Amino acid sequence: MSVKTKQLAIRIAETFFEKERDSAFKVSVFPILGKGFVNEVWIAETLGRRIVIRMNVEDSRASDIYLKEQWCMEQAGLAGIPGPKVLELGCCGETSYMIQTFENGANGLDHSADPASLWFVIGEYAARLHRIPVEGYGENLSDPKRGTFFSPPHPGSDGSWNDYLCYNIESLNDRDPLLELGVITRSQSRQARELFETLAGQAWNFGLNHGDLSLKNILVSDTPGTASPHVVLIDWGSAEVGPVPHVDLMQLMLIQMVEGKPEDNEISAFLKGYGLPDSILEETKKLFVLRSFDKLRWAIDCSAGDVEQFADIARNAFAQV
Numbered sequence: 001m002s003v004k005t006k007q008l009a010i011r012i013a014e015t016f017f018e019k020e021r022d023s024a025f026k027v028s029v030f031p032i033l034g035k036g037f038v039n040e041v042w043i044a045e046t047l048g049r050r051i052v053i054r055m056n057v058e059d060s061r062a063s064d065i066y067l068k069e070q071w072c073m074e075q076a077g078l079a080g081i082p083g084p085k086v087l088e089l090g091c092c093g094e095t096s097y098m099i100q101t102f103e104n105g106a107n108g109l110d111h112s113a114d115p116a117s118l119w120f121v122i123g124e125y126a127a128r129l130h131r132i133p134v135e136g137y138g139e140n141l142s143d144p145k146r147g148t149f150f151s152p153p154h155p156g157s158d159g160s161w162n163d164y165l166c167y168n169i170e171s172l173n174d175r176d177p178l179l180e181l182g183v184i185t186r187s188q189s190r191q192a193r194e195l196f197e198t199l200a201g202q203a204w205n206f207g208l209n210h211g212d213l214s215l216k217n218i219l220v221s222d223t224p225g226t227a228s229p230h231v232v233l234i235d236w237g238s239a240e241v242g243p244v245p246h247v248d249l250m251q252l253m254l255i256q257m258v259e260g261k262p263e264d265n266e267i268s269a270f271l272k273g274y275g276l277p278d279s280i281l282e283e284t285k286k287l288f289v290l291r292s293f294d295k296l297r298w299a300i301d302c303s304a305g306d307v308e309q310f311a312d313i314a315r316n317a318f319a320q321v
Contacts, residue, residue: 123273211238
């Protein structure tokens with residue numbers, strides 16, 4: 001984090017606090033390091049009050065993403081999921097920012113609690129958030145009043161769930177770059193097509209998914225007089241509407257594949273907290289193949305530097321099924 005962004009954080013904080021006080025005051029800021037990959041996160045403090053400032057200096061869509069996060073946090077709060085409150089959304093120059101309340105607690109990766117016990121609570125929260133009323137499909141919030149989401153269309157798809165399935169089915173042909181990459185053989189391509197056609201024939205429940213449930217996205221604090229800690233869920237930037245509980249479960253499968261965690265017993269704790277049987281994982285693995293193939297096709301078209309990693313993920317996801 002540069003001196004320039006620090007000065008920007010101070011400027012945003014001073015402007016925010018000036019709306020509440022008439023007298024002069026000094027604002028101090030310090031960064032939260034190593035817990036996020038998209039936003040710069042700063043804690044600003046003055047006269048004993050703290051706020052959190054999240055800034056995105058690169059993504060032109062940041063203001064829309066922050067608006068989505070605000071909506072998700074409000075709905076999650078109504079569903080009984082603890083989280084920060086949004087105090088202000090705005091732009092400083094070309095930089096979009098979000099100001100949130102400061103929440104006490106250690107990051108879930110740093111807390112001494114048994115990780116399985118934390119995953120149990122995350123599972124309880126997931127069950128609540130998946131019941132939040134929403135409409136549509138995709139990762140972009142188009143209508144906050146109705147809770148309507150959409151997926152941006154791309155060549156070969158109009159952005160709907162049905163076209164998402166059709167695009168990935170029709171892409172399994174003799175000209176498929178996944179054959180050249182060695183992700184699948186021609187025989188496996190036919191197997192994948194049969195699998196995706198089966199998925200297309202199923203009915204799915206759509207709901208709001210957090211999109212990045214993990215220990216790094218919770219804050220944990222000990223509550224005097226209670227055996228269990230207080231857990232706060234943060235960072236809704238990856239939230240999307242899709243099949244529940246599968247989208248969030250696919251993300252757990254992905255980070256386990258890439259990072260080795262959560263461990264199997266922690267995923268079991270998540271399922272127990274949610275109230276799901278272990279058998280849900282087998283169905284989710286099939287959707288994970290679909291998702292990993294689609295992500296790889298996106299990388300081939302739009303992000304050449306990610307192709308190798310995404311190909312490995314797609315190859316491993318297919319092998320699991």
